[in-house]
Amino acid sequence: MSEFVTYLVTGIALGSSFALIGSGFVVVHRVTRVVNFAQGSLAVLGAMLSASLLAGRLPHVVGEAVTVLVCGVVGVLVGVIAIGRRGTPPLISLIVTLGVSMLFSAAIIWLWGQDPVSPPGLDGFATVFGAEVERQRLLVLVVTLVAFAALSLFFSRTYVGKALTASASNPYAARLVGIDVRRMGLVAFGLSGILGGLAGVLLAPSNALSFYSDLPMALGGFAAAVFGGLVSPLRTLVGGLGLGVAGQLTAGYLNGSYQTEVALLLMLVIMIARSRSFAHEEAK
Amino acid sequence: MLHISDLVVRYGSAVALDGVSLDVGRGEMVALVGPNGAGKSTLINTISGLLKPASGSVAVEGTVAQVPEGRQMFPDMSVEDNLLLGGWSIRNRQLDEVFDLLPDLAGMRRRKAGRLSGGQQQMVAIGRALMARPDLLAIDELSLGLAPIVVDELAEHLRYLNSERGTAVLLVEQEVTLAFDLCARACVLEAGRVVVTGPSAELAESDAVHKAYFGDLAELAEVEALR
Amino acid sequence: MIAHVLSRVMSRPQPRTVLVVLAGVAACVAPLVLPDLTFFMRMVLAAIVVTGLSILMGYSGQASLGQGAFVAAGALTVAVGTTKLELPPLVALLLAPLVAAAFAALVGVPLLRLHGHYLAFGTLALLLMVQAAMGTFDVLGGAFGISGIPPLGVGNRVFVGQLPYVYLALGCLGLVLLLSHRTVHSRFGRGIQALAGSQTAAESAGVPANRSKVTIFALSAGYAGLAGGLSAFFTPYISPDSFPALESFTYVIMAVVGGLGTIWGGVVGAVVVSVLLQVLNTLSSQPGLPPTAAPIMQYATYGVLLILALLFMPRGIVPTVDAGVGRLLERQRVGVAG
Numbered sequence: 001m002s003e004f005v006t007y008l009v010t011g012i013a014l015g016s017s018f019a020l021i022g023s024g025f026v027v028v029h030r031v032t033r034v035v036n037f038a039q040g041s042l043a044v045l046g047a048m049l050s051a052s053l054l055a056g057r058l059p060h061v062v063g064e065a066v067t068v069l070v071c072g073v074v075g076v077l078v079g080v081i082a083i084g085r086r087g088t089p090p091l092i093s094l095i096v097t098l099g100v101s102m103l104f105s106a107a108i109i110w111l112w113g114q115d116p117v118s119p120p121g122l123d124g125f126a127t128v129f130g131a132e133v134e135r136q137r138l139l140v141l142v143v144t145l146v147a148f149a150a151l152s153l154f155f156s157r158t159y160v161g162k163a164l165t166a167s168a169s170n171p172y173a174a175r176l177v178g179i180d181v182r183r184m185g186l187v188a189f190g191l192s193g194i195l196g197g198l199a200g201v202l203l204a205p206s207n208a209l210s211f212y213s214d215l216p217m218a219l220g221g222f223a224a225a226v227f228g229g230l231v232s233p234l235r236t237l238v239g240g241l242g243l244g245v246a247g248q249l250t251a252g253y254l255n256g257s258y259q260t261e262v263a264l265l266l267m268l269v270i271m272i273a274r275s276r277s278f279a280h281e282e283a284k
Numbered sequence: 285m286l287h288i289s290d291l292v293v294r295y296g297s298a299v300a301l302d303g304v305s306l307d308v309g310r311g312e313m314v315a316l317v318g319p320n321g322a323g324k325s326t327l328i329n330t331i332s333g334l335l336k337p338a339s340g341s342v343a344v345e346g347t348v349a350q351v352p353e354g355r356q357m358f359p360d361m362s363v364e365d366n367l368l369l370g371g372w373s374i375r376n377r378q379l380d381e382v383f384d385l386l387p388d389l390a391g392m393r394r395r396k397a398g399r400l401s402g403g404q405q406q407m408v409a410i411g412r413a414l415m416a417r418p419d420l421l422a423i424d425e426l427s428l429g430l431a432p433i434v435v436d437e438l439a440e441h442l443r444y445l446n447s448e449r450g451t452a453v454l455l456v457e458q459e460v461t462l463a464f465d466l467c468a469r470a471c472v473l474e475a476g477r478v479v480v481t482g483p484s485a486e487l488a489e490s491d492a493v494h495k496a497y498f499g500d501l502a503e504l505a506e507v508e509a510l511r
Numbered sequence: 512m513i514a515h516v517l518s519r520v521m522s523r524p525q526p527r528t529v530l531v532v533l534a535g536v537a538a539c540v541a542p543l544v545l546p547d548l549t550f551f552m553r554m555v556l557a558a559i560v561v562t563g564l565s566i567l568m569g570y571s572g573q574a575s576l577g578q579g580a581f582v583a584a585g586a587l588t589v590a591v592g593t594t595k596l597e598l599p600p601l602v603a604l605l606l607a608p609l610v611a612a613a614f615a616a617l618v619g620v621p622l623l624r625l626h627g628h629y630l631a632f633g634t635l636a637l638l639l640m641v642q643a644a645m646g647t648f649d650v651l652g653g654a655f656g657i658s659g660i661p662p663l664g665v666g667n668r669v670f671v672g673q674l675p676y677v678y679l680a681l682g683c684l685g686l687v688l689l690l691s692h693r694t695v696h697s698r699f700g701r702g703i704q705a706l707a708g709s710q711t712a713a714e715s716a717g718v719p720a721n722r723s724k725v726t727i728f729a730l731s732a733g734y735a736g737l738a739g740g741l742s743a744f745f746t747p748y749i750s751p752d753s754f755p756a757l758e759s760f761t762y763v764i765m766a767v768v769g770g771l772g773t774i775w776g777g778v779v780g781a782v783v784v785s786v787l788l789q790v791l792n793t794l795s796s797q798p799g800l801p802p803t804a805a806p807i808m809q810y811a812t813y814g815v816l817l818i819l820a821l822l823f824m825p826r827g828i829v830p831t832v833d834a835g836v837g838r839l840l841e842r843q844r845v846g847v848a849g
Contacts, residue, residue: 035628085822091574091627092821095763098576099817102760106810109803159368166358166369173356175334177412178373215756219639222632261643264636268618271629275621 002131007252008245009128013137013206014220015244016144017043018263020199021221022228022236023151024192028079029230030168031181031188033090037097038078039196040218041104046071046200047209048112051119060120068197075193079186086182101214108211116213121205140202147198148237164188196221216260220244223267229274285310285452286331286348286420291340293323293330300326302476303340308420310345311450313442315463315484318473324456325353327473328424331454346419351412353424353456355405359398363389363408366397370412382411385449386441403434410441420452421445427459435459439466464488526836534778538681548673552745554785555680556738559687561765562777563734566691568763569772570703571724573623574631577638578735579759584611584641585736586753589743590657595650600663604740611736612729619728623721630728638759642751656750663744676745683741684778687734691774694730703727764813767820770827779828787812 021039028036046067053063078100082093121136128138155161167174167184174181199217200209209217220243227239243263250262286308293301301323308314316324329335331342332350349370358366364379367389371377383390389411392400397408406426413421421442427435439462445451457463464470464484472479472487480487538555545551564578585607592603622633645651662669663676670676694700703723705713714720743749761784769780791812795805824831 035631081818081822088822091572091631092825094628094631095574095767096818096821098760098763099814099821101814102810102817103814106807106814109810110807114803114806162361162365162369163372165361169358169360170356173352173358174369176332176350176352176356177370177416179369219632219636226629226632261640264640268633268636268640271625271633272621275624275629 001129003252005129005131006133007248009131009133009137009141010206011245011248012241013140013244014203014248015224015241016140017199017203017217017240018220018224018243019237019240020144020147020195020202021217022224022240023148023233024195024199025221025225026228026230026233026236027151027164027195028185028188028192029225031164032079032083032093032185034082034093034097034185035090035222035230036078036082036189036192037094037218038101038104038214039192039221040214040216041101041108042071042075042078042193042196043200043203043217043221044108044209044211044214045074045104046197047119047204047213048108048117048200049197050201051117051204052112054119064201067201068194071197071200072190072194075196076186076190078193079189082189083182083185101218104214105211112211114211116208116210117204118206118208119201119204134206136205140206143198143202144237147195148233151195151233160187219260219267220263223263223270226267226270226274285345286454287341287343288327288331289341289343291327291330291342292338293326293335294338295326300476301330301337304473304476304478306471306478306481308452308454310419311446311452312469313446313453313455313467315467315470316454316456316473317458317460317463317470318479321475322473323476324473325424326476328422328454328456331420331422344420347416348420348422349413349416349418351406351409351421351423351426353428355402355409357397357400357405357408359396361397362394363397363400364393366408367393367411367415370415374416377415379415381417382414385414385445386411402430403438406430406434406438407441410438414445414451418451420454422454422456424456426455426457427462435462442466460488526840535685539678542674542677542681548677549746550785550789552673552677552680552742554781555677555684556742556745557762557765557785558778558781559680559684559738559741560735560777561762561769561781562684562687562691562774563731564762565766565769565771565773565776565780566695567727567731568766569770569776570695571623571706571727573627573724573728574763575634575728575731575759576631576763577634577636577756577759578731578762579754579756580634580638580641581611581615581732581735582739582742583638583645583749583754584614584732585739586743586749587645587651587657587739588736589740590652590660590749591650593661594657594659599665600661600669600744601665604663604744607740607743608733608737611739612733614736615732616725616729619725620721623724623728635756635759638754638756642754645749645751652750656748656753658748660743660747660749662747670744673745676741680741680745683737687737688774688778695774699723699726760813764817764820766827768816768827770829770831773827773829776827776829783828784816787816 021043024039024042025035028034049070050064050067053067054060057063058066078097081100082088082096088096122139124135125132126135126138155165163174163179164184164187167179167181171181174184203209223243224236224240227242228235243266246266247260247262288304288306291301291304292299304323304327316327318324326335328350330337331344331348358369367379367382368377386407389407392404397405400408426438442453443466446453453467455463455467464487467484469482470484470487471481480490542548542551560578560582564575568574588607588610589603592598592606593600618633618637622630646654662671663679664670702713705716706720706723765780765784766776767780768783769776769778788809791808792805795808820827
């Protein structure tokens with residue numbers, strides 16, 4: 001039983017990062033119809049930057065907060081490259097963000113080297129249902145839930161959030177009332193930077209990240225986002241957590257490190273299942 | 285307060301508006317009629333700033349707000365949020381002003397815009413445009429898909445707005461009778477050009493409107509009648 | 512056929528035909544002169560893969576970020592076929608593109624109904640799963656990969672050394688280019704081009720959208736599988752590390768740089784990017800530069816190439832040069848007439 005709880009908690013912590021990255025995909029896709037391949041790179045940046053800032057320069061919470069804000073700004077820059085040029089079709093923007101993720105890799109190797117990095121986190125253990133779990137992992141879950149709640153409030157209660165939702169649901173009408181849909185797109189990219197950076201900051205203390213971690217992070221996040229149909233942050237959260245837990249359970253009970261593969265397989269299955277419902281809609 | 289001069293607008297290589305000139309004075313109600321594809325929506329969208337002219341000018345003394353064709357709600361958002369977003373470009377947003385002008389909206393402020401009836405949505409669309417305190421209300425197809433009794437009520441609201449607030453109205457409308465009834469002046473558009481402008485009463489009698497809508501069919505009918 | 516080509520060249524030397532002939536001659540001579548055949552072979556194989564990818568991306572507007580999955584499928588067909596199933600090498604090579612195409616069709620039917628990014632990530636997921644499967648199941652190589660792939664040949668007459676494989680690869684490239692030319696200029700090809708323009712318009716004109724997209728996807732996978740099969744014979748060893756994700760991304764870069772939706776874009780892209788990378792490699796291994804200089808420059812170049820090409824020369828080299836030359840010729844013609 002305690003083994004199960006450990007796998008569950010570890011899986012939830014990992015899945016939280018997928019969920020955060022996935023919600024970054026969702027926010028950007030809803031407003032711009034673009035899938036931001038560099039989403040994983042933002043997580044790695046978050047990990048690297050927080051490690052540097054926390055290494056004796058800034059205290060906890062401040063260091064993480066600064067990191068996340070910087071990632072937000074970098075996210076906006078990614079957006080400028082991806083959608084800055086008028087009339088870039090979404091699929092081209094996807095490949096442009098692939099190029100951006102490569103620039104990220106180059107920059108990360110240049111600034112931080114090729115070795116995996118693990119910033120200091122919350123030390124110590126806590127007891128949950130009779131099992132000893134790292135407090136860092138519990139922290140990840142709590143912060144993720146708070147982040148999702150904040151995101152939901154942002155979209156429903158703040159004026160900018162409402163403008164973002166409007167741009168996503170009816171860009172024509174949004175333009176009519178004077179909303180600059182492209183600028184909203186950049187806001188979405190900034191938001192996704194914050195979410196991605198947060199994912200990296202939360203995950204890295206337990207799972208060290210390096211310049212090549214951007215690919216599995218992006219794939220895990222995309223898998224979570226696919227579960228939410230690339231539109232629903234709540235379903236993305238569920239999907240991410242489910243993916244993380246499923247991966248850990250297979251790693252624990254079935255032996256071997258099939259986590260990414262399980263996530264990918266589930267993602268493919270969901271996409272294929274979704275295609276059938278797509279066909280149904282077309283048949284109507 | 286709206287001066288359009290020799291406006292030319294293109295869609296790629298096709299010419300949608302070919303040298304259109306039109307004036308709307310302060311507090312005037314002007315109807316814009318014509319067959320499908322005449323360029324009426326194009327004209328409205330250019331006035332709203334959504335389309336850029338290839339040549340010619342659009343000069344506005346004041347603010348323009350559009351009530352778009354098909355209502356164009358933000359369906360998953362509440363009526364209140366839809367209205368609030370209408371005030372995006374102004375500083376001092378006042379929902380109460382709009383609720384005073386269109387009291388029915390206050391009653392449905394919490395409902396999701398996507399769940400409302402066509403007539404209710406049209407009222408929300410008008411309210412949303414009014415949030416910007418416009419000097420000119422540009423309405424694209426007021427009556428499309430709505431029952432006559434609903435349209436009458438909306439027309440009443442427009443008359444009230446025009447007489448009480450002095451809001452000018454440029455009304456694109458397929459229903460020619462409604463358009464002439466509501467607006468003192470009318471402009472007939474066909475194939476991107478202005479065919480004729482003048483008082484609605486006169487235009488209602490003339491051939492110009494018939495020709496614009498039915499073209500050769502009108503002459504065919506005359507020939508048929510002679511047989 | 513050679514006479515036909517020669518007569519066309521001599522009567523009205525069109526710049527394009529001249530270029531093609533020159534390139535063909537250079538390609539045939541190069542293997543005899545170059546010291547490093549591995550680089551040349553990899554370039555030719557990349558050209559085969561990217562020709563298919565270019566058509567896929569250019570005509571059906573779909574991106575495949577994991578084309579390596581189909582290269583791997585072809586390579587596995589050859590490796591498993593010859594070492595475990597005791598198939599004759601030639602049969603295994605002929606099966607490679609077919610297996611890859613079938614694999615693509617299986618995945619493509621559901622995925623191509625969705626937006627482009629689903630296929631992009633789907634193929635990437637497929638690649639990683641193929642890699643994982645190769646590492647897990649012993650029949651696919653397990654921890655050690657598959658080695659001991661026999662040389663290609665028929666009966667007792669087998670290929671000796673690298674040269675025969677290089678010429679075979681060049682021959683396959685020519686075949687692939689010819690097939691692409693035929694496909695693009697056929698009725699099917701015109702239907703695909705209509706799809707690239709507007710799906711609704713094409714469908715109302717009777718073009719079966721989904722089936723056409725799957726066909727193009729399978730065709731591009733077939734090309735990749737052929738390249739995979741050839742590479743399995745060339746380096747007679749395959750392992751999961753033979754098909755890294757970065758390689759698949761490189762294919763996309765080559766396709767974009769060369770020109771999406773063109774027949775020669777694959778060749779041009781493969782040559783340009785390969786040569787550029789080789790130059791960078793030499794530069795970054797100069798003494799005085801840190802060891803991380805190589806990957807930094809490589810990634811930075813990939814990123815910059817991709818971004819600049821897509822944003823500023825979105826049609827790629829081939830169409831841009833075509834258009835430029837076209838304008839030049841127009842001016843000459845007008846000059847002569849006037």
